[in-house]
Amino acid sequence: MKTEEQLIAEAKHLARAAKYFKWTGPGRISALAGWRRHGNCCVYCDKDFTKDWEAMFDSHTDHLLPRSYNEILWDPRNLVRGCWPCNTLKNDYDANRELPEDKLPEDGGRYTSGPHLTRRQHEELLSVCRIEVAKRRERQRAIMEEALSAWNSLPPSVSPPPSMALDEVQPPAPLPMLPIADLLAPISELQEVTLADTAKGADENGLDVESPETGPRGAAPPGAGTAAVTP
Ligand SMILES: [Zn+2]
Numbered sequence: 746m747k748t749e750e751q752l753i754a755e756a757k758h759l760a761r762a763a764k765y766f767k768w769t770g771p772g773r774i775s776a777l778a779g780w781r782r783h784g785n786c787c788v789y790c791d792k793d794f795t796k797d798w799e800a801m802f803d804s805h806t807d808h809l810l811p812r813s814y815n816e817i818l819w820d821p822r823n824l825v826r827g828c829w830p831c832n833t834l835k836n837d838y839d840a841n842r843e844l845p846e847d848k849l850p851e852d853g854g855r856y857t858s859g860p861h862l863t864r865r866q867h868e869e870l871l872s873v874c875r876i877e878v879a880k881r882r883e884r885q886r887a888i889m890e891e892a893l894s895a896w897n898s899l900p901p902s903v904s905p906p907p908s909m910a911l912d913e914v915q916p917p918a919p920l921p922m923l924p925i926a927d928l929l930a931p932i933s934e935l936q937e938v939t940l941a942d943t944a945k946g947a948d949e950n951g952l953d954v955e956s957p958e959t960g961p962r963g964a965a966p967p968g969a970g971t972a973a974v975t976p
Contacts, residue, residue: 747778749774752774752778752781753774755777756768756774756777765801771819772819772824775820775823776806776824778824779821779824779825779826780804780806780826782826783825787826787827787828787831788826788827788875789828789831789835789874789875789879789882790828790831790878790882792828792831794828803829804828805826805828805829805832806824806825807824807825807827807831807832807835808823808824809822809825809840809862809867809871809874810823810839810840810841810856810862810870811836811837812837813839814841816858816859816860817859817861817862820860820861820862822861822862822864822867823862823867825871830882830885831878831882834878834881834882834885835881838874840870840874841855841856841870843873844866844869844873850863850865850866851863851865852865853865853866853868853869854866856870
């Protein structure tokens with residue numbers, strides 16, 4: 746494993762050489778340690794991240810033990826480099842439960858507390874995670890191959906090909922315009938009901954109420970509501 750000084754020098758070099766590597770945050774050097782520890786491939790499926798830019802873009806920093814292990818969140822030995830599918834499939838899998846409880850941590854026993862994993866714990870956790878991710882990849886492969894087969898059984902698409910020139914694409918038909926009175930009718934009816942109810946309630950209380958908009962109670966003229974909306 747590289748020393749912290751070496752990693753800091755490498756991080757500076759990368760940040761000077763490429764915008765992509767201007768990483769910030771508490772785990773910057775630890776993540777770089779994770780990226781540098783196991784070569785240029787996904788630790789789970791061996792995908793080569795140096796093949797092209799899209800492969801490089803697919804690199805993710807994976808927490809060997811999930812984020813619930815807050816004490817070792819940025820411990821360099823808790824970080825590895827995985828591709829998006831492996832990282833997603835692994836999710837918050839807890840490999841620690843699979844390690845023996847009765848061994849000393851130095852011999853690869855289960856992590857219990859403290860800011861660091863031992864080298865043996867790192868190796869054994871990684872080996873347990875690899876087995877689990879391989880199982881999950883296999884399950885997902887079956888699901889996706891079934892999905893792909895179902896998709897490919899659809900009849901050919903009726904959408905225009907993406908190469909069609911813009912001026913050949915017909916604009917959508919305009920929506921039919923409704924007369925303004927039709928649009929306002931429901932509002933007018935609602936206001937009439939509300940005002941009539943108000944007048945009724947006032948009447949029950951022995952009050953004589955007039956509305957400034959409708960005149961005497963219960964006498965809302967046709968179109969009174971529309972007048973209030975369209976000055
Ligand atoms: Zn992978």
